[in-house]
Structures are given as structure tokens and as C-alpha cells.
Amino acid sequence: MEILEMLRKKIGEKNVFLNEDMSKHTTFKTGGKADIFVKIESIEDLKYVLKISKENNIPLFIFGNGSNILVTDKGIRGIACQIDIKKLEIEEKGEYIFVTCGSGEKNSFIAQKLLENSIEGFEFASGIPGTIGGAIKMNAGAFGKEMKDIVYSTKYIDYDGNLYEIDLNGHKFEYRKSIFDSKKYIIIETIFKLKKGNKTEIEDKMKEFLKQRKEKQPYDKLSAGSTFKRGKDFITAKLIDECGLKGKQIGGAKVSEKHAGFIVNEGNATSQDILNLIEFVQKEVYRQTGKNIELEIEVIGEQ
Numbered sequence: 001m002e003i004l005e006m007l008r009k010k011i012g013e014k015n016v017f018l019n020e021d022m023s024k025h026t027t028f029k030t031g032g033k034a035d036i037f038v039k040i041e042s043i044e045d046l047k048y049v050l051k052i053s054k055e056n057n058i059p060l061f062i063f064g065n066g067s068n069i070l071v072t073d074k075g076i077r078g079i080a081c082q083i084d085i086k087k088l089e090i091e092e093k094g095e096y097i098f099v100t101c102g103s104g105e106k107n108s109f110i111a112q113k114l115l116e117n118s119i120e121g122f123e124f125a126s127g128i129p130g131t132i133g134g135a136i137k138m139n140a141g142a143f144g145k146e147m148k149d150i151v152y153s154t155k156y157i158d159y160d161g162n163l164y165e166i167d168l169n170g171h172k173f174e175y176r177k178s179i180f181d182s183k184k185y186i187i188i189e190t191i192f193k194l195k196k197g198n199k200t201e202i203e204d205k206m207k208e209f210l211k212q213r214k215e216k217q218p219y220d221k222l223s224a225g226s227t228f229k230r231g232k233d234f235i236t237a238k239l240i241d242e243c244g245l246k247g248k249q250i251g252g253a254k255v256s257e258k259h260a261g262f263i264v265n266e267g268n269a270t271s272q273d274i275l276n277l278i279e280f281v282q283k284e285v286y287r288q289t290g291k292n293i294e295l296e297i298e299v300i301g302e303q
Helices: 002-011 043-055 107-116 132-137 197-214 236-242 271-289
Strands: 016-020 033-041 060-063 067-072 077-083 088-093 097-104 151-158 164-168 185-196 251-255 264-265 298-300
Touching: 002 033, 002 060, 016 067, 016 151, 016 185, 033 043, 043 060, 043 077, 043 185, 097 107, 132 164, 132 185, 197 251, 236 271, 251 271, 264 271
Parallel strands: 033 077, 060 077, 067 298
Antiparallel strands: 016 033, 088 097, 097 185, 151 164, 151 185, 251 264
């Protein structure tokens, strides 16, 4: 309670909660409670939480929009820290447009703002759920493009409160990976290097991408996006489908009948239902094909 009051005094009661239900903050809409939940809107507040966590040896979990995670039913011990740092600056330099985005900005919001300003290059990310920070961390991509194709630089903070900035090469981007996967770094903001475009063409492209998503993905269901990573020599969703697992259901969790790479919450799933179905799919695919399929989502919380 002492820690809670310290955080509330510094950060504000509206952004600090005790025993917060994490199902409110994840797109799966499942998961147990976090001991303390903090919404971070500034670097200063983030530095304070890092300090409190370190001095009191309290576990700290950092997340964004909750769109690529599965929180266990037992919840999160320690502090769950949602990064909600907002910023949008647009600067034109010669033929390029440099767009600075806070890590808490949603991809969909940035896409709309860039459309309004006739800036092209971000259309592929317009339908990617989640925030800029999450997209950078996992090198999110769609329709043949990834974050690595448009990133110029990123500012981040380590768990000691030190601020750094890296260029494109410093991100060490790979398929659905970056330096932020393996290091305890928290993304603050990213600069994208884009160009002026034709507003109508940008809008048409965004509409087409959205249409394709709705046709091919379970857009109307609760999920955390694509559950499994693409294989090095196989398409995971195709493999799951060929193993006859489309529509397989455990409790309220189901392998999407529209896209086998998605596990969806039919409305009453627990996180354990989803975990049980993930394990079943992985074991069955391996039994039938000898292929190991890896998770794209991150499982968080007490097991």
C-alpha cells in the first residue's frame, strides 16, 4: 500500500490502480489481476516507476496496447506498466518527411494523420493492432512491408533510467524481432522516414488493405493478432489447416475458421483455454508434420 500511495502521489490517482483486471487491457479480453497497474504518459513518470521498482525489488512488466500478449489467469505480480506516451511531429527535409511518433500512439491513429497530410509509406501498418512501440519491438509487418523499411531512429530508456537513441541498424531488425526483444529497453519514440504522396492513392491503398484483412482474418473476433510465427520453410496457418485443426475448440478458445494462424476468444475463454489450445495445436502439428511452430504472441504473468 505504501508503494501504491507513492505512485499515486507522483503519477496521479487516475493512472494508478490496485488489483487491476488485465482483461480490460488486452485484446484477448482474458487474464487475471495485476498487483499494481500504472499508465505512463511521460518519460518523467516512467523514470519514477523504474526507480521505485528497482529500489524495492518489485517485478515490472512493460506493455502497450495489449494486442500481442496473453496474460495468464493468475495475473501479474508486481507492477504492470502501460506505456501511453503520445507525440506526433511532422518535419519536411528535402524529398523526405520525418515523422516522430510517441511509442504509445496507435498505429491506426498515425496512419490516419499521415493520410490527412498526404504522406505515404505507412499504409501497410494502418490495420496492425497496437501501438508504435509494440510495432517497433516486434518489427510488425503486413502486405510485404515491415517497420524496418520505414524506421529512421528510435529513442529508448533502460531500466536504470538512461536515455539512448539508435539508428536503423541499431534496431537489429529480423522477422518479428528487434533488439528490444532480448534487452530490457523501453521504447519512448520513433522517427519514420517517409515521403509525400497522393492522398487519394494512399487512402485507396489503406481501404484495400483493410478489405483484405476483413476477408482473410477474424477481424470481428477477440484475438491477439496472429498467434503463431511464420515458419522458415512453411506457412504456419496452411500447416495448421492441413492438419485439420481449423475450428478446433477448447473451452472458449478456438482456432479461427477464417485464418488458422489465429486463435480467437469466442467470448467466454479463459487464458488457460487459450494456452491449452496453443499446446494442443503445437503438439498435433509436430505429430503430423514434424514441424515446430512458434508463438508470435507473448505469454505474461504467473504460471
